[in-house]
Amino acid sequence: MSSLYIHIPFCRHKCIYCAFYSVAGKRDTDLYVDSIVREMHARKDFADKNLYTVYFGGGTPSLLEIKHVQLIMQQIHSVYNTCGLQEVTFEINAEDAEFEYLKALKQTGINRLSIGTESFDNENLKSLNRTHGALQGIRAAENAKAAGFDNISIDLMYSLPFSSFEKWQKDLQTFLSLDVPHVSCYTLMVDEGTMLEKLVQKGKYKPLSEEESLRQADYTTDVLQSHGYIHYETSSYCKPGFHSKHNTVYWTEGQYTGLGAGAHSFDGTVRYWNKNDIDLYCRAMQTNGSQPCFEYERLSGEQMYNEYVMLHSRMAHGLDADYVKKRFPLYYPHFALQLKKLISCGLLNNDCSLTKQGWHLQDRIILELAV
Numbered sequence: 131m132s133s134l135y136i137h138i139p140f141c142r143h144k145c146i147y148c149a150f151y152s153v154a155g156k157r158d159t160d161l162y163v164d165s166i167v168r169e170m171h172a173r174k175d176f177a178d179k180n181l182y183t184v185y186f187g188g189g190t191p192s193l194l195e196i197k198h199v200q201l202i203m204q205q206i207h208s209v210y211n212t213c214g215l216q217e218v219t220f221e222i223n224a225e226d227a228e229f230e231y232l233k234a235l236k237q238t239g240i241n242r243l244s245i246g247t248e249s250f251d252n253e254n255l256k257s258l259n260r261t262h263g264a265l266q267g268i269r270a271a272e273n274a275k276a277a278g279f280d281n282i283s284i285d286l287m288y289s290l291p292f293s294s295f296e297k298w299q300k301d302l303q304t305f306l307s308l309d310v311p312h313v314s315c316y317t318l319m320v321d322e323g324t325m326l327e328k329l330v331q332k333g334k335y336k337p338l339s340e341e342e343s344l345r346q347a348d349y350t351t352d353v354l355q356s357h358g359y360i361h362y363e364t365s366s367y368c369k370p371g372f373h374s375k376h377n378t379v380y381w382t383e384g385q386y387t388g389l390g391a392g393a394h395s396f397d398g399t400v401r402y403w404n405k406n407d408i409d410l411y412c413r414a415m416q417t418n419g420s421q422p423c424f425e426y427e428r429l430s431g432e433q434m435y436n437e438y439v440m441l442h443s444r445m446a447h448g449l450d451a452d453y454v455k456k457r458f459p460l461y462y463p464h465f466a467l468q469l470k471k472l473i474s475c476g477l478l479n480n481d482c483s484l485t486k487q488g489w490h491l492q493d494r495i496i497l498e499l500a501v
């Protein structure tokens with residue numbers, strides 16, 4: 131089985147914190163979607179043809195018209211074996227979640243929505259440079275349900291330097307009132323090259339102390355767990371049965387093909403990525419790849435081991451010593467030694483899952499286990 135990721139690198143404008151590859155302003159979407167379809171056919175044998183999940187991510191997939199989504203979905207069914215297709219996620223910005231659009235999306239075969247809400251507080255949204263208000267965020271979730279989606283996720287951000295603990299508490303209460311089965315709660319990262327980085331460098335914002343960030347993180351977990359959500363990955367919480375199948379493929383080294391400018395792929399040993407350049411990408415696809423627009427790297431055993439450690443230290447179930455022994459025998463002696471230390475200092479439980487302290491110190495766990 132494998133997964134398919136489709137990158138839509140268009141946005142209305144750039145949010146201050148965002149380092150994802152996307153460009154603001156109007157673009158030739160017909161040409162881009164045609165290029166995606168061409169790439170899908172050209173790279174159909176990159177990974178296993180039996181498709182398990184599909185994910186439309188961005189950028190802003192909800193800038194696509196329904197005819198574009200229909201075309202891509204039709205092509206997916208013609209190129210891949212979709213008998214076992216379980217989950218088709220579409221990222222939607224809150225301002226695009228009109229009932230009619232969502233209903234039409236559902237008819238194309240999309241069965242999961244990930245709504246970019248970020249906050250239910252208008253001042254926070256303004257500071258983040260979002261183009262929607264709090265009410266639109268609430269209506270987006272309501273419209274999604276009314277359109278027939280039961281598998282819905284909401285993205286929220288906390289540790290905002292211009293906000294407060296009380297506002298984060300209110301955001302979580304509003305989220306809970308919407309009765310949605312999945313939430314991704316991201317601590318604000320000051321990523322390189324973003325407007326936020328410039329504002330921090332100029333002293334306009336001071337990132338929250340680690341102590342305050344951890345206080346908000348702990349509060350998040352406590353509140354969500356007390357309402358029946360499972361904390362299954364650093365930023366991800368779900369009601370039983372509603373974990374993101376697609377993201378779990380990334381986190382468990384599954385195979386996936388990424389289509390579109392800036393998209394990444396992995397076939398088990400080779401990482402392949404299209405360059406962050408929409409024009410180069412479209413030219414390459416329109417001329418049947420005569421102009422390469424990608425790079426790739428074959429992972430060494432050491433890189434694969436380190437990736438395993440990095441990804442699994444972010445997940446609730448943690449690491450699997452038997453798996454490491456079988457899959458990475460060369461690194462197992464180091465792994466076993468460090469594991470003992472991490473268990474004795476209270477960062478991992480005996481079954482290698484993360485303790486509460488372990489969730490706080492994931493970077494240290496990774497550092498100790500990596501080679």
Ligand SMILES: C[S@@+](CC[C@H](N)C(=O)[O-])C[C@H]1O[C@@H](n2cnc3c(N)ncnc32)[C@H](O)[C@@H]1O
Pocket residue numbers: 147148149150187188189190191221222223224245246247248285286287316317318319320321
């Ligand atoms: C691909 S992005 C955005 C999807 C969609 N375009 C939107 O904005 O609604 C997915 C999510 O990552 C999170 N994110 C992006 N940059 C972040 C940052 N610097 N720190 C924390 N979370 C971030 C946001 O919650 C965002 O919704």
Ligand code: SF4
Pocket residue numbers: 140141142143144145148149150152188189190223246
């Ligand atoms: S957060 Fe979403 S809308 Fe904002 S710039 Fe990034 S991808 Fe675009």
